[in-house]
């Protein structure tokens with residue numbers, strides 16, 4: 001059986017919209033709602049939210065085969081206001097694991113309690129070369145040496161903007177698409193959310209049914225390690241974690257293929273399910289690589305650690321410069337979407 005076609009332009013349009021919807025971990029309501037609106041096109045799906053805010057879509061299967069689940073996360077790296085300094089600038093605390101130099105100079109939006117969006121930029125506290133000379137390049141980038149410069153001159157003016165300790169801060173994604181390449185922050189893991197949703201859409205658009213009851217789980221706390229630890233129903237026997245593949249020196253993943261990760265920092269994934277995914281990719285001529293990620297954890301492992309008794313496999317598109325200004329290619333997104341479809345239809 002050949003797989004349904006994917007509307008690539010619609011996938012890229014949705015991905016762009018999702019990337020431009022700020023969703024640092026802990027502040028994901030808007031992005032979850034966007035996914036919920038997308039899925040509400042099919043009234044036969046049962047949509048629900050977990051108490052911690054993840055989105056769960058249940059698609060009934062035509063058989064009583066063991067249930068399956070696929071998960072991807074909408075939460076991203078970001079920050080939170082730690083302190084308002086006397087000069088009106090903001091000290092931040094990180095949300096998720098990244099190096100400060102990867103966001104240096106980036107535009108940010110601070111979300112106030114009253115619902116206002118305040119713009120600023122992330123800079124070194126001693127940023128000017130004309131004032132600090134060689135120290136600018138030598139300074140260690142950390143919570144104390146990085147700050148947000150707002151268009152305010154002192155703490156009073158910053159407070160007058162409505163900013164408080166605990167406000168969420170999102171980094172500008174800077175989405176650009178150029179002959180198939182997609183450059184943006186937070187392709188991890190919004191690229192995979194788009195793949196997952198478009199796998200279902202492409203199947204639904206041609207009127208196909210799924211053989212097994214299938215859960216799509218859109219997680220909202222992955223970057224801090226416990227995203228999919230809840231919200232996977234107990235009937236589920238297999239979980240596919242759909243998340244970015246780590247591209248770089250010594251890695252076999254690239255931006256044009258989808259990847260099966262067989263081991264990461266949390267150890268090996270489920271051998272039987274991983275082998276089945278490989279067989280499916282080969283049957284459908286889906287371009288894929290097999291890789292091992294040295295500094296990486298997934299929502300599949302989060303569910304395992306929470307006691308989930310399921311087989312877990314991890315697939316996803318290669319993403320260059322992950323947790324920095326990332327890049328992937330449409331080819332990898334299409335391959336990942338096809339793989340999700342092949343699994344859902346198998």
Ligand SMILES: [Zn+2]
Pocket residue numbers: 073188189222243244
């Ligand atoms: Zn991720």
